[in-house]
Amino acid sequence: MIENAKQPFSDEESLGVLNSYVRSWFEKNFSELTPPQKYAFKLISEGKNLLITAPTGSGKTMSGFVAIINKLFDYSLRGRLENKVYCIYISPLRALNNDIYRNLQRPLEEIFETVRKEKGVNIIKEGIRKVTIGVRTGDTPQSERAKMLKTPPNILVTTPESLAILLNSSKFVENLKSVEYVIIDEIHELANNKRGVHLALSLERLGHITDGRFTRIGLGATLYPLDEAAKYLVGYDGAQPRDCLIVDASWSKKLDVVAKSPVRDLIYEDDQKIEDELYKEIDRIIKSSKATLIFTNTRSGTERVVFNLKKRFDYGEDIAAHHGSLSRESRLEVEELLKKGNLKCAVSSTSLELGMDIGAIETVLQLGSPKSVTRAVQRIGRAGHSFKATAKGEILVLNRDDLVECSVLLGAALKRHLDSFAVPQNALDVLAQHLVGMSLTQKWDVDEAYSLVKSAYPYHQLQKQDFTALLNYLAGNYVGLESRRVYGKLWYEEAENTFGKRGKFTKVIYMLNLGTIPDEVAVNVIVEGTKKWVGNIEEEFLTRLKQGDVFALGGKLYQFNYSKGMKAYVIPSSSSAPTIPPWYSEQLPLSYELANEIGEFRLGLSNLIKDHINKSKVKKLKGTKMPKEIDSYIGELPVDQKSKEAMYSYFMEQALFAKEIPSRELLLVEFTKGFDDDKYHLIFHSLLGRRVNDALSRAFGTVLAETLDTDIGVLINDNGFLFSFEEKPKITEKVLGEAISELSHGSIYPLMKKAVRNTELMRRRFRHVAARSFMILRNYKGWKIGVGRQQVNSQLILKAVESIDQNFPILKEAYREILNDVMDLPRAELTLSKLRKGEIKYKLIETPFPSPFAHNMITFGHADVILMKERHKYLQQLHKRVMKKIGG
């Protein structure tokens, strides 16, 4: 059963489970137990599975380790500690592994030292030995691995991938049979992706090897829903999830947060002024705080902020950038400086969001929306080093949508409404890897293997036919007999219901190719006719470019000419704005839950505003004052007065101009003419998060393209999506109604499959899945196959696989990944059914030019400092026209 741990134990109860040596070490080093520790010592010592969530600085790691260290010293004191692995600690980050190693090494030494002092030579007599710890990751040198094989550490610190390799190393496996504890750290970073799915299967395989149970301990920062995470951690025993207790200490740190606008008027204030005020405000915060951690949402943004702060103010080496594109050394250096308190401010994209102890941060400053409540709480939680401290966080917003979003987001954080995560279910590519791994260790009965797999939470619902289809694929049963020697990764006897190892190279192939992180490639952008390299773009972005497209890179504009291999040739562009939206994969997507919260807020405010307009017969915005009830409604959110005023006028403008405000209960569809081009736009103000919008836009796009018999350009945004038409299409309420009724009639899965079939997204994801399922080997007989090569013809491989079977496992998985992980098909379908039932209403309006709520969407919705100038001018023009109409 999964249940919450009832109440904390008293300090005496907790410390009472420790032996005198461990206890006195703990009491010497810590003045008290932190909230999670008050549960964990006792429960872990009783061998209970435990999921612990707690913020940074709450002694989370120690809460997991102390009882285990205690147990190992118990063994040692009784002369029973052997050269075996008793505890495996797994984290997704190598850097974190090294950190943990250093943090545990000392206590182990210290405790042993006190034992030695007390026991003297008796140590040898009684066979008391040191409790050892060792790190094993991809970075571990061969010599150390060999040493580890002979004398394995009692506590093994590793990554999911290295664990998988150990499970297939026939000698090392012997050392794992003694495992009693497994700790998974940063569980929120694993449970929602394929790396975590991979790990879940590894744990079940470890369970098979240890021939029984080990205690599972999960550590996480902020995550929701917790019972889902607990099931992921412990898996199933038959039809029931294994027992697990949840310790939720994630709210033990107080939050002090506010959303701020750098200027009073985000529309008309001169863009230079906005930028100046923004940096002044940042400077003020840094100067008034002991140490500040700034989050931007992009790597380029990180560099820009550091550059600007140094240029504008008197900062030098006391400010540093930290992001994924920097070398490992420079990142480590920044972390060290932070820890020692030598940095006044660090600027990061996402890389400092989790993991390493980074010392005492007083304020976390977020520039622009972090797009998810969980992420915001996680980031702000980096402030305030001890669990008793208050985490101080500020968000500076960059436009009016941002303002609404960030205010609601912080409101939700204070109310503890988090975004939920989802574990990918039945990922066939990851399973394919493990089946090969399993076949290498023994001959399997198919049903036994099937039930082992099903005990992992991400496969609990796995259909038997998918399992056997995968075995057939892996056995090479889709090619002729003579080629199976090359294609087959295992043998499968359907009649005998068994499978096992095939070929002498399979093990090498397996060890070199396992893992779930796809090879990605950066395309070099080069100025045509020179050899000047101006930066990188993503492959996926390249595939969307056509000759003449103008795009932004590093704050400058370039016109795309042509590409060759992994190089894109461009010429510097003098045009004023990009013609193609910045690729948003670098931008974080708005979560479904936060979108709903915003929809809810819009609903409440919209009702108040409509009342206000009706009651006071307001016709023009000018001269109206914000009524008290609206002031106090917005005031429930953590915002300053400037922001309240800005939100009020934003909503008033929309209500006066369009008569409707889209909300959780109203899908507003706006048909309008482009402002400075001849295009027509159909804008869906659907506030459902990026993943749902991604799916919905494609579904509507497909149906509308068919009904209207035309090609449609699509733009997806966090606040909705829009279709562009070269010629005026015949859009009526009826056309819309029919589209909805067609889409809500049964599942849209077949339609969605068709809609994504010919996209670059499909090509790319298919390549990833094919690589994970060992159809395209990244490492083979000493060769490393480049991504370019992998990508070549993936469209054709796709076609070839389709001609074999529409349900070919690799194909099926590629669709699943796109529709369920990249997009959110289930919630898109839910939305459609709500539209049909009238639980969400829809309304078509026609406007002479885009309504205020569409402005940011029309201008690419790119909330970043980059190209703010151009967007800003455009926005001003748009806004002026609106105000002229409603009389500002």
Added chain:
Amino acid sequence: MQLTKDIELLEGLPVAYIRSLDALAVADLHLGYEGVMAKKGMLLPKVNFKKIMETIKEAAEKTKAKSIIVDGDIKNEFSEVDQEEFNELFDFVKSVREMKLEPVLIKGNHDNFVERYREPFNLKIYAQEARIGDYLFFHGEELPCEIKGVKMLIMGHEHPAIGIINAAGRKEKVSCFLSGTYKRIPLLVLPAMNFYAAGVDINFQSRASLLSPVFGTANVDHMRAIAVGFGSTMDFGEIGKLRNQ
């Protein structure tokens, strides 16, 4: 589609039919492709041979042609013929003969060892280029030699394709014939038959990056692209004009 009075580009197929020779002309089959790729770790499903044979069968039934001229690169591997390829080569010869098509091979750059099969298969193989009727067939990795009095030059090697941008701004790649002139003599470039090697979109590549030395003289921008795909064959006009869509 009728290219000349004598040459028909079969609708929707990467195959030319030459009436005066009663022959099909194809190029770049790269048989055994998957086997070679598998050795490099790309386990492509085996469909190339099957698809090629389906195409040839359709062309043979439509035209009742008596021979099939393979204008180079019937097989894939550079160095030696391996078992996989041998099987497919064997099956190819057997199958086309069953369709009453006599194979005629022009050697391509991938065909170094194909000579070996002249005897056992009783094959007609031309080493460099071949004057057949009024036409000069050559693969294309080298310049043609004896072009005097030739009515048309026919080559392969380039795997030509064009990129077309649809209204939604997405690029689609379709393989194509290229029709133009080389030293004032008409030149026809055949599309690749190979399922996996569809080629590059020529209208988005610089002239210098093309494979065949023929394009040092023949200006590809003045050649017409006749696209094959989606069940039809369509003239898209000059490559030069397709560069700015």
